[in-house]
Amino acid sequence: MKFDDKIPIYYQIKNYIYGRIITGKLVPGEKIPAVRQLAVDLTVNVNTVQRALSELISEGILESKRGLGNFVTEDQAAINQVRHKMIMEQLHAMYENLHNLNVTDDEIVQYLRQYIKDRRTNKDDQHN
Structure with a gap:
């Protein structure tokens, strides 16, 4: 590690x-x-x-x-709470980093959607 x-x-x-x-x-x-x-x-x-x-x-x-x-x-609820906490920490870091680049909230959502779409397309291409 x-x-x-x-x-x-x-x-x-x-x-x-x-x-x-x-x-x-x-x-x-x-x-x-x-x-x-x-x-x-x-x-x-x-x-x-x-x-x-x-x-x-x-x-x-x-x-x-x-x-x-x-x-x-x-205790699955405790595990789910940790999962949620870790996801929120990652999103917070991403959000802060993008805002430091003067990316607006709407642009963040747009870029994230595009990123997910591109990832799916690339995954599908790799499986064919």
């Missing part, structure tokens, strides 16, 4: 885990790797991983089971 120097690493780890849950790479009820294993896998300090996991536990995205480890919540 490559880290962005401008964003705290623990926050990037949280987003990494969010992404794995949302995409189904980690499923509800699944045990996640131990803190030390995650630290080795991500090449970060154990304390950094622990901070990220502690926040995920306090948010209800992970559940800690004493002696067994940490597990992905089975």
Whole structure:
């Protein structure tokens, strides 16, 4: 995993885990790797991983089971809330970046529709 120097690493780890849950790479009820294993896998300090996991536990995205480890919540509403939050963060960043280029709201919608249409066309062309 490559880290962005401008964003705290623990926050990037949280987003990494969010992404794995949302995409189904980690499923509800699944045990996640131990803190030390995650630290080795991500090449970060154990304390950094622990901070990220502690926040995920306090948010209800992970559940800690004493002696067994940490597990992905089975609360689909919590997972849907995280998905919504991540989508809104991406849209916010896109919106701000485009407004910094003096693109109007109407133009953003127009460009997004065109982008989606072009993506669909390119996908269809690749399958033929």
